[in-house]
Amino acid sequence: MPGRPRAIVVVSGSELVRGQRRDLNGPYLAGELQRLGLEPAKVVIVGDRPEDLAAALHDGLAADVCIATGGLGPTHDDRTIELLARETGRRLAVDPALELEIEAVSRRIADRLRLPYADFAAGVRKQASLPVGAVSLGLAGTAPGVLLEREGRIAIALPGPPAELRRLWPLAVAHPAFRDVVGRARPRHHRVLRFFGPSESAVARALDEAGSEGNGLEVTVCARELEIHVDLFFEEGARARAAGIEAALLEEFAARLFSEDERPLAAIVIDLARSAGVTLATAESCTGGLLGAALTEVAGASDAYLGGVVAYANEVKTGQLGVPEDVIRRHGAVSGEVAAAMAEGARRVFRADVAAAVTGIAGPGGASPGKPVGLVHVHVAAPGGGEARRLDLPGDREAVRARASALTLHLLRRVLSRSGAEAA
Amino acid sequence: MPGRPRAIVVVSGSELVRGQRRDLNGPYLAGELQRLGLEPAKVVIVGDRPEDLAAALHDGLAADVCIATGGLGPTHDDRTIELLARETGRRLAVDPALELEIEAVSRRIADRLRLPYADFAAGVRKQASLPVGAVSLGLAGTAPGVLLEREGRIAIALPGPPAELRRLWPLAVAHPAFRDVVGRARPRHHRVLRFFGPSESAVARALDEAGSEGNGLEVTVCARELEIHVDLFFEEGARARAAGIEAALLEEFAARLFSEDERPLAAIVIDLARSAGVTLATAESCTGGLLGAALTEVAGASDAYLGGVVAYANEVKTGQLGVPEDVIRRHGAVSGEVAAAMAEGARRVFRADVAAAVTGIAGPGGASPGKPVGLVHVHVAAPGGGEARRLDLPGDREAVRARASALTLHLLRRVLSRSGAEAA
Numbered sequence: 001m002p003g004r005p006r007a008i009v010v011v012s013g014s015e016l017v018r019g020q021r022r023d024l025n026g027p028y029l030a031g032e033l034q035r036l037g038l039e040p041a042k043v044v045i046v047g048d049r050p051e052d053l054a055a056a057l058h059d060g061l062a063a064d065v066c067i068a069t070g071g072l073g074p075t076h077d078d079r080t081i082e083l084l085a086r087e088t089g090r091r092l093a094v095d096p097a098l099e100l101e102i103e104a105v106s107r108r109i110a111d112r113l114r115l116p117y118a119d120f121a122a123g124v125r126k127q128a129s130l131p132v133g134a135v136s137l138g139l140a141g142t143a144p145g146v147l148l149e150r151e152g153r154i155a156i157a158l159p160g161p162p163a164e165l166r167r168l169w170p171l172a173v174a175h176p177a178f179r180d181v182v183g184r185a186r187p188r189h190h191r192v193l194r195f196f197g198p199s200e201s202a203v204a205r206a207l208d209e210a211g212s213e214g215n216g217l218e219v220t221v222c223a224r225e226l227e228i229h230v231d232l233f234f235e236e237g238a239r240a241r242a243a244g245i246e247a248a249l250l251e252e253f254a255a256r257l258f259s260e261d262e263r264p265l266a267a268i269v270i271d272l273a274r275s276a277g278v279t280l281a282t283a284e285s286c287t288g289g290l291l292g293a294a295l296t297e298v299a300g301a302s303d304a305y306l307g308g309v310v311a312y313a314n315e316v317k318t319g320q321l322g323v324p325e326d327v328i329r330r331h332g333a334v335s336g337e338v339a340a341a342m343a344e345g346a347r348r349v350f351r352a353d354v355a356a357a358v359t360g361i362a363g364p365g366g367a368s369p370g371k372p373v374g375l376v377h378v379h380v381a382a383p384g385g386g387e388a389r390r391l392d393l394p395g396d397r398e399a400v401r402a403r404a405s406a407l408t409l410h411l412l413r414r415v416l417s418r419s420g421a422e423a424a
Numbered sequence: 425m426p427g428r429p430r431a432i433v434v435v436s437g438s439e440l441v442r443g444q445r446r447d448l449n450g451p452y453l454a455g456e457l458q459r460l461g462l463e464p465a466k467v468v469i470v471g472d473r474p475e476d477l478a479a480a481l482h483d484g485l486a487a488d489v490c491i492a493t494g495g496l497g498p499t500h501d502d503r504t505i506e507l508l509a510r511e512t513g514r515r516l517a518v519d520p521a522l523e524l525e526i527e528a529v530s531r532r533i534a535d536r537l538r539l540p541y542a543d544f545a546a547g548v549r550k551q552a553s554l555p556v557g558a559v560s561l562g563l564a565g566t567a568p569g570v571l572l573e574r575e576g577r578i579a580i581a582l583p584g585p586p587a588e589l590r591r592l593w594p595l596a597v598a599h600p601a602f603r604d605v606v607g608r609a610r611p612r613h614h615r616v617l618r619f620f621g622p623s624e625s626a627v628a629r630a631l632d633e634a635g636s637e638g639n640g641l642e643v644t645v646c647a648r649e650l651e652i653h654v655d656l657f658f659e660e661g662a663r664a665r666a667a668g669i670e671a672a673l674l675e676e677f678a679a680r681l682f683s684e685d686e687r688p689l690a691a692i693v694i695d696l697a698r699s700a701g702v703t704l705a706t707a708e709s710c711t712g713g714l715l716g717a718a719l720t721e722v723a724g725a726s727d728a729y730l731g732g733v734v735a736y737a738n739e740v741k742t743g744q745l746g747v748p749e750d751v752i753r754r755h756g757a758v759s760g761e762v763a764a765a766m767a768e769g770a771r772r773v774f775r776a777d778v779a780a781a782v783t784g785i786a787g788p789g790g791a792s793p794g795k796p797v798g799l800v801h802v803h804v805a806a807p808g809g810g811e812a813r814r815l816d817l818p819g820d821r822e823a824v825r826a827r828a829s830a831l832t833l834h835l836l837r838r839v840l841s842r843s844g845a846e847a848a
Contacts, residue, residue: 019453019457043441289714296734299789300789
């Protein structure tokens with residue numbers, strides 16, 4: 001969208017660029033920038049080589065906002081601030097107030113470790129050295145977050161550990177220079193439409209027919225775990241066009257719409273159960289606990305979720321869930337009959353109103369004639385009757401398990417919302 | 425390490441640069457490049473703007489290997505191939521054999537959707553157009569992976585969906601031009617040392633004292649979920665120095681060494697149980713299924729893992745695991761006593777040899793005087809007696825749950841390896 005201030009995120013860390021650890025800061029900052037109405041134009045991950053970091057900063061500093069993460073530590077390998085000074089043509093100078101602040105923290109660390117403060121002094125001086133004109137945003141440990149304004153553009157350096165970065169980030173956002181940049185972004189509205197069921201290409205085709213992007217309207221379609229997530233970002237002047245696109249989508253897919261906000265699917269399920277005063281239980285074979293883990297990731301899940309059984313071995317299905325042995329013998333552990341018996345068993349033993357069960361073959365082993373890898377049976381047992389699905393899921397073990405868990409959550413959502421107006 | 429061929433990964437996708445979906449291809453390719461002995465120098469994520477993608481490709485093409493992911497689809501928004509041609513100064517030309525191949529796939533899709541093939545013809549022609557001199561590596565759907573060699577440097581374009589990328593990647597690696605680049609890398613050895621317990625700074629200090637990097641030796645330390653993971657990469661000529669560093673680390677931390685390979689922690693636990701002929705069960709409160717999910721992520725977990733109970737509500741702890749009500753009343757649900765009773769209960773009801781239990785306060789709610797968020801009790805019950813831990817874990821709900829699960833796996837590992845030579 002033309003006119004939005006552009007932001008570039010520069011992430012440094014050799015273990016990140018080598019794929020040994022996954023970068024969490026780039027996606028976090030990109031989402032934050034997007035939320036503030038800026039355009040996250042690029043995320044660059046570089047290693048510890050000074051020339052690579054310098055080149056990435058040089059490039060990033062051309063944007064309205066450049067955010068560098070990592071490389072703020074006390075040792076000579078931590079070069080972000082030094083290179084930020086060099087690339088902006090400024091010299092480094094010790095900030096005396098900042099030095100006192102870092103010294104206080106370091107003295108406490110020295111005391112705790114029973115080391116002389118002298119061991120820390122050089123590091124403190126290094127971490128208190130900022131490019132002339134830059135300001136500290138506050139400390140994370142001994143590392144300051146740093147903001148530098150130059151001709152309406154700003155550069156920000158934040159620590160690499162995600163928890164520290166997230167603590168200092170609001171201080172950067174609150175800084176007047178940052179607020180000025182955000183103020184240059186024309187405010188945008190955001191509509192979320194989440195569909196379960198249609199293919200990504202069907203939604204893309206409907207969007208193509210509904211009208212075009214640009215001139216203050218941006219539409220993105222993203223398929224994830226069997227859900228099609230549509231974001232409409234629009235300026236006030238494009239409201240009517242955005243509404244037209246939304247209407248066209250709903251005309252075709254209204255029955256598939258299941259959410260107009262960004263809550264995780266499991267949170268939608270917990271909220272539906274909570275507001276209906278319904279308790280939940282789970283019985284999992286191939287997902288091995290993923291479903292319970294997803295539900296309990298929601299803070300306050302205990303309002304509705306009682307618990308579950310991971311019934312991996314057949315003896316657990318019979319012993320803990322009361323699945324009759326002959327049902328397993330006749331139909332096999334991966335069958336609609338066993339899924340139904342697991343769900344009914346979970347309802348009974350947990351005294352839950354609604355229970356979801358999933359049994360399947362995640363692979364790579366375990367397939368048999370007529371029962372390929374990816375075959376999954378899901379069953380939701382509820383007072384008004386159950387719902388069952390037989391799924392043939394593509395992908396490897398991890399993908400089959402993740403999709404089986406997501407589809408079970410969708411089936412739970414559907415059963416829980418049946419009493420309401422929704423029929424996705 | 426000087427002399428290693430450098431690789432740059434260019435990831436395109438607007439939902440990736442905005443943080444709406446996490447990029448999986450960059451970390452995957454970086455790890456693969458590292459494994460092949462190349463240096464992953466940079467991972468760049470850009471959105472759909474042609475000028476941003478062009479600039480990133482321009483930069484990437486200066487490296488020995490440039491890998492672009494995404495933007496290979498049939499529509500005009502998919503510009504990777506077009507920009508690759510432009511940035512290498514080549515024109516696009518239809519590859520007739522490739523066009524026939526894509527046409528065959530598209531005709532099948534058209535038949536299935538009952539659409540005329542004519543709807544697809546333009547897209548087929550677009551996807552069969554390659555920069556002059558480039559070759560197809562094979563199709564993912566209708567999109568070809570593409571390799572272009574120029575003066576000893578290679579550029580590769582792969583589809584964005586991770587599963588498709590991973591399917592075509594080995595075909596790129598096997599291409600003679602890629603093998604030539606890999607052959608220019610001096611072969612490196614790789615040693616992995618994984619420690620449980622010491623702080624990252626203690627390991628870093630020991631490494632500093634043990635000798636220096638460079639000249640064919642590269643050492644990285646990475647802390648993740650309570651584990652310190654040390655990688656030693658070294659050329660043949662640096663073998664003695666690498667061995668010296670390893671010896672120095674082991675002198676200080678041998679008792680903390682728990683693995684010399686990259687198996688996931690849960691796979692180590694399953695392997696230990698399998699080789700000891702021991703069966704496992706779990707009883708989870710605050711982790712809500714994460715522990716079971718981690719164990720069952722291991723292919724073949726059913727050799728050792730029987731199942732578990734997610735005992736979220738207190739009635740499940742008493743009803744399913746036989747935790748005495750008065751133990752909960754006297755000590756609270758988050759207590760060492762309840763953790764022990766949960767573990768013993770799981771051993772009993774699952775008839776398992778060893779059972780692990782975890783109960784804690786993941787937050788943000790649920791804290792009470794003396795029981796803060798992050799308090800977690802873990803207990804492993806085993807024939808030779810149990811092991812228990814009281815943990816005070818930092819972080820938010822997600823972090824507390826992940827760490828509690830990881831620590832429980834470490835305690836399981838410790839109990840299972842007690843009979844062996846290991847004492848980490």
